[in-house]
Amino acid sequence: MVRGSKCYKVLQARGNANFRCLISPGCKAATEAPAEGTILRRNAAPISDSGYCRSFNYAAFSSTKCSQPESCTRIPLNLMRALANRSIDVSSLGASSSVQRTPVCSGSTGLIGSGGGLQSVRHLQTLAVTPTGPKIIKADTEETIEVSVDGHSLQIPKGMTVLQACEVAGKEIPRFCYHSRLSIAGNCRMCLVEVEKTPKPVASCAMPALPGMKIKTDTPLVKKAREGVMEFLLLNHPLDCPICDQGGECDLQDQSMVFGSDRGRFTDTKRSVVDKNLGPLVKTVMTRCIHCTRCVRFASEIAGVPDLGVLGRGGSEEIGTYVENLMTSELSGNVIDICPVGALTSKPFAFTARSWELKSTESIDVSDALGSNIRIDSRGPEVMRIIPRLNEEVNEEWISDKTRFSYDGLKRQRLNEPMIRRPGGYLEPVTWRAALSAVAQAVHQVKPEEMAGVVGKLADAESIIALKDFLNKLGCENTWCEGIGANIDADVRSKYLLNTTIAGVENADVFLLIGTQVRKEAPLLNARIRKAVRNNRAKVATIGPPIDLTYDHEDLGDGTDALIQIAEGKHPFSTLLSKAQHPVVIVGAGVFERSDKDAVMAVVETIVDQAKVVRDDWNGFNVLLLEAAHAAALDLGFVPGVTAKLLSKDHLKFLYLLGADDIKPDDIPKDAFVVYQGHHGDRSAYRANVILPGAAFTEKEGTYESTEGRTQQTSPAVPSVGDARDDWKIIRALSEVVGVQLPYDSVSAVRARFLAVSPNLFRVDELEPPTVWPQSITPRSSSSKIESSPFIKAIDNFYMTNSICRASRTMAQCTSAFANLKQI
Amino acid sequence: MATAVRATMTRGSSASLEEAKHRVVDFFREVCRYLPSIMDRYNLYEVITPAQLRSQISAQFRKHSDVTNRKVIDLLVFKGQEELQYCLDHAKQRHHLLSTYVVGREGMVQHNKLGVLDHGESEFLKNFYQSNSL
Numbered sequence: 001m002v003r004g005s006k007c008y009k010v011l012q013a014r015g016n017a018n019f020r021c022l023i024s025p026g027c028k029a030a031t032e033a034p035a036e037g038t039i040l041r042r043n044a045a046p047i048s049d050s051g052y053c054r055s056f057n058y059a060a061f062s063s064t065k066c067s068q069p070e071s072c073t074r075i076p077l078n079l080m081r082a083l084a085n086r087s088i089d090v091s092s093l094g095a096s097s098s099v100q101r102t103p104v105c106s107g108s109t110g111l112i113g114s115g116g117g118l119q120s121v122r123h124l125q126t127l128a129v130t131p132t133g134p135k136i137i138k139a140d141t142e143e144t145i146e147v148s149v150d151g152h153s154l155q156i157p158k159g160m161t162v163l164q165a166c167e168v169a170g171k172e173i174p175r176f177c178y179h180s181r182l183s184i185a186g187n188c189r190m191c192l193v194e195v196e197k198t199p200k201p202v203a204s205c206a207m208p209a210l211p212g213m214k215i216k217t218d219t220p221l222v223k224k225a226r227e228g229v230m231e232f233l234l235l236n237h238p239l240d241c242p243i244c245d246q247g248g249e250c251d252l253q254d255q256s257m258v259f260g261s262d263r264g265r266f267t268d269t270k271r272s273v274v275d276k277n278l279g280p281l282v283k284t285v286m287t288r289c290i291h292c293t294r295c296v297r298f299a300s301e302i303a304g305v306p307d308l309g310v311l312g313r314g315g316s317e318e319i320g321t322y323v324e325n326l327m328t329s330e331l332s333g334n335v336i337d338i339c340p341v342g343a344l345t346s347k348p349f350a351f352t353a354r355s356w357e358l359k360s361t362e363s364i365d366v367s368d369a370l371g372s373n374i375r376i377d378s379r380g381p382e383v384m385r386i387i388p389r390l391n392e393e394v395n396e397e398w399i400s401d402k403t404r405f406s407y408d409g410l411k412r413q414r415l416n417e418p419m420i421r422r423p424g425g426y427l428e429p430v431t432w433r434a435a436l437s438a439v440a441q442a443v444h445q446v447k448p449e450e451m452a453g454v455v456g457k458l459a460d461a462e463s464i465i466a467l468k469d470f471l472n473k474l475g476c477e478n479t480w481c482e483g484i485g486a487n488i489d490a491d492v493r494s495k496y497l498l499n500t501t502i503a504g505v506e507n508a509d510v511f512l513l514i515g516t517q518v519r520k521e522a523p524l525l526n527a528r529i530r531k532a533v534r535n536n537r538a539k540v541a542t543i544g545p546p547i548d549l550t551y552d553h554e555d556l557g558d559g560t561d562a563l564i565q566i567a568e569g570k571h572p573f574s575t576l577l578s579k580a581q582h583p584v585v586i587v588g589a590g591v592f593e594r595s596d597k598d599a600v601m602a603v604v605e606t607i608v609d610q611a612k613v614v615r616d617d618w619n620g621f622n623v624l625l626l627e628a629a630h631a632a633a634l635d636l637g638f639v640p641g642v643t644a645k646l647l648s649k650d651h652l653k654f655l656y657l658l659g660a661d662d663i664k665p666d667d668i669p670k671d672a673f674v675v676y677q678g679h680h681g682d683r684s685a686y687r688a689n690v691i692l693p694g695a696a697f698t699e700k701e702g703t704y705e706s707t708e709g710r711t712q713q714t715s716p717a718v719p720s721v722g723d724a725r726d727d728w729k730i731i732r733a734l735s736e737v738v739g740v741q742l743p744y745d746s747v748s749a750v751r752a753r754f755l756a757v758s759p760n761l762f763r764v765d766e767l768e769p770p771t772v773w774p775q776s777i778t779p780r781s782s783s784s785k786i787e788s789s790p791f792i793k794a795i796d797n798f799y800m801t802n803s804i805c806r807a808s809r810t811m812a813q814c815t816s817a818f819a820n821l822k823q824i
Numbered sequence: 825m826a827t828a829v830r831a832t833m834t835r836g837s838s839a840s841l842e843e844a845k846h847r848v849v850d851f852f853r854e855v856c857r858y859l860p861s862i863m864d865r866y867n868l869y870e871v872i873t874p875a876q877l878r879s880q881i882s883a884q885f886r887k888h889s890d891v892t893n894r895k896v897i898d899l900l901v902f903k904g905q906e907e908l909q910y911c912l913d914h915a916k917q918r919h920h921l922l923s924t925y926v927v928g929r930e931g932m933v934q935h936n937k938l939g940v941l942d943h944g945e946s947e948f949l950k951n952f953y954q955s956n957s958l
């Protein structure tokens with residue numbers, strides 16, 4: 001049974017028609033599990049302390065946004081106290097509508113405070129600032145109450161829990177089960193504090209701070225309570241820290257050092273639990289589990305896969321997947337981070353390194369277009385693991401499994417020296433000098449119109465601008481970027497970026513997803529949409545390949561029919577869209593490569609116009625780019641120039657592939673000279689005449705722009721392999737050998753070039769919002785006719801999308817483990 | 825054995841620039857006195873003559889000829905004494921001396937430049953051919 005996120009009453013009420021929840025008749029907690037209309041609470045029963053729906057409890061007792069917005073009414077304090085005293089006639093409350101609604105805080109500031117610790121204090125000051133979305137999110141900062149923590153009195157916003165109040169006061173409260181992004185479970189009891197006039201210590205994470213409360217965090221009682229809890233937790237926890245991968249970064253280890261007793265009184269045998277198989281990514285040692293249920297709550301609340309749950313009670317309580325099941329989520333790796341002990345650890349990382357011998361480098365992920373913030377942990381020249389870094393605006397504290405686990409691909413199939421294909425067809429390793437002059441020779445033999453440059457998925461902005469400058473200097477305008485289609489409009493930024501921004505998506509209430517499988521293309525954006533669905537009860541409709549998005553959505557078909565109907569106002573969904581307060585339309589990669597793309601985009605823009613998706617204070621038109629290189633390539637204008645479209649691909653005699661692996665060998669004319677610059681001997685390397693080894697994203701300082709227009713930089717964590725060079729340097733060197741020397745000698749000079757072409761790429765770590773929506777431009781009347789063919793799947797296998805993944809053993813294991821499952 | 829003849833002394837700082845200079849000259853003389861024994865111990869006769877070694881060492885001194893701060897001079901002398909002590913104690917091995925005083929630091933870096941025709945390339949391209957980190 002899933003505990004934690006669900007209403008107790010849901011569980012009790014199953015199959016019992018006499019239950020009905022009086023407090024929140026609209027509570028959706030029930031509909032997620034039992035059949036619709038299940039009655040939650042015994043009719044007209046008097047309210048008892050434990051009788052409420054849990055989500056209602058949270059709503060009342062903390063500033064958490066409950067997942068059921070209708071019932072999530074932040075109950076005014078007097079009412080709450082009245083409830084506590086049971087001095088109120090519940091039946092007079094009627095539906096939740098009679099409860100005076102205080103502004104409901106939205107998910108992103110739901111729990112005031114972030115990852116925990118003292119960050120919350122900083123967070124408080126920035127609360128009033130909405131990340132980007134125009135919806136005003138306000139915490140109840142006007143309404144404050146006074147509490148005292150260890151004798152210091154302080155003003156805190158109403159609705160905070162005792163634990164949060166202590167954090168504001170700078171007192172760190174030990175905790176295991178509490179996690180600011182998950183619902184409150186209150187089952188580890190590590191956060192006990194003393195509150196004056198209460199007979200027992202209280203669990204601070206689940207207790208609302210009330211005016212005048214006198215909280216004490218360092219009394220002998222608290223100390224004893226913590227020691228007691230610690231002793232109980234350690235009763236059944238194995239003593240295998242020396243061989244445990246969590247060792248050194250384990251909450252249990254740390255907290256037992258600080259709060260635990262110096263000796264044990266336990267002589268019995270410890271219990272042991274059978275390990276569960278969660279798939280190729282997450283290793284389990286379930287004997288170590290302390291039943292905090294964080295992983296269960298993460299799976300059902302954030303990842304949206306109710307795979308994990310608690311079985312049994314008391315001494316036989318276990319976390320598991322009910323039946324022999326794998327954990328089928330593209331976010332599953334995050335349970336490794338949130339598990340406070342070593343019960344869930346990384347399988348590929350197992351026994352390979354200890355956390356204290358690793359060097360950490362803060363960097364950016366390139367496996368999708370979101371630019372998740374990551375930390376690369378390396379030992380010597382080897383990347384040992386990749387873990388997320390906190391960035392509220394991008395990835396919060398999660399990353400996808402591809403980001404986390406594809407690093408082992410960085411050690412295989414690497415190109416480490418320049419090579420030239422000899423007449424016999426074999427590749428011969430040569431010096432850089434020889435390789436570059438071979439390329440130069442080829443360049444001199446073809447006309448500029450017969451050349452082309454293709455940028456691949458993982459290229460950084462520096463190499464893109466260098467390649468563009470180089471080819472333009474030669475007179476070639478035949479340049480394009482893989483995977484965004486040939487005729488993309490790169491003139492107006494707002495037409496190819498995720499205008500609502502990743503964080504802004506949380507505020508939306510109606511979604512129309514066109515030709516995109518968000519869950520595969522950008523798992524963390526999908527998690528944000530799921531948040532909007534849970535918090536704002538957003539409605540989601542998809543036009544495109546059917547997919548399990550982990551939340552309720554309406555499938556409007558996979559072809560363009562529904563799209564046209566919506567544009568004509570004939571579809572029921574068009575009313576929903578135009579009535580929405582914060583509508584969001586997301587156009588995905590399934591649209592980019594269509595031959596009738598212009599026509600489709602014209603229809604989309606009609607819809608956008610009609611439903612007023614773009615307004616002064618809200619831009620709900622979004623294009624979800626697929627790959628890390630795309631936004632920068634478009635910003636830098638790496639698209640076919642005017643002269644380029646005249647020639648067909650058959651005339652190409654010289655092709656420069658900057659890590660472009662998806663170009664089909666059949667599309668390349670037999671006699672064309674192909675230069676492949678990249679870090680992996682992937683598909684295109686087999687066709688290349690000359691191979692120039694470049695650096696992977698873990699080895700260079702490269703600028704990347706995310707799909708929402710945020711410029712970020714990777715930093716080198718490990719040295720480049722063999723004789724490889726940074727990518728922009730290769731092109732710069734080649735330009736000189738060819739005789740059209742590029743005017744930059746250092747990376748800062750290349751970046752100065754950004755200033756001239758696309759200044760936003762110069763301002764690292766800033767989100768450059770697209771310019772205002774060009775209102776004067778009417779929807780393009782497209783000449784091409786729209787076809788009714790279905791939207792293609794841009795990604796077939798989530799685990800195999802770029803050259804690094806394809807070289808990764810872990811990703812291959814995932815592919816075979818999840819191949820038969822539809823979900824991912 | 826001449827080991828542990830002397831331990832590196834710490835003295836108070838020089839009262840004047842004159843005194844500091846005096847210490848430098850004293851120290852150089854001291855080094856020269858130990859040179860033959862160092863040549864012996866490390867078998868340096870086959871690679872360098874005492875006179876050459878002496879001039880190598882005086883070059884090290886001259887490197888700092890522009891220093892006028894007496895405290896800095898004192899410190900340099902102290903470091904020199906330390907180095908000498910290491911040589912006498914055999915805290916160093918032969919290749920340490922070879923790389924510092926016989927071949928010189930520059931001589932230890934591999935030069936791909938040697939024997940390569942200058943094609944009139946830019947500095948960037950020359951560095952590019954050599955390594956990724958230049």
Ligand code: SF4
Pocket residue numbers: 288289290291292293294295296319338339340341343344
């Ligand atoms: S496996 Fe880890 S996260 Fe899950 S309940 Fe056990 S200790 Fe908590």
Ligand code: FES
Pocket residue numbers: 174175176177178185186187188189190191192203204205206
């Ligand atoms: S953190 Fe409060 S009970 Fe677990």
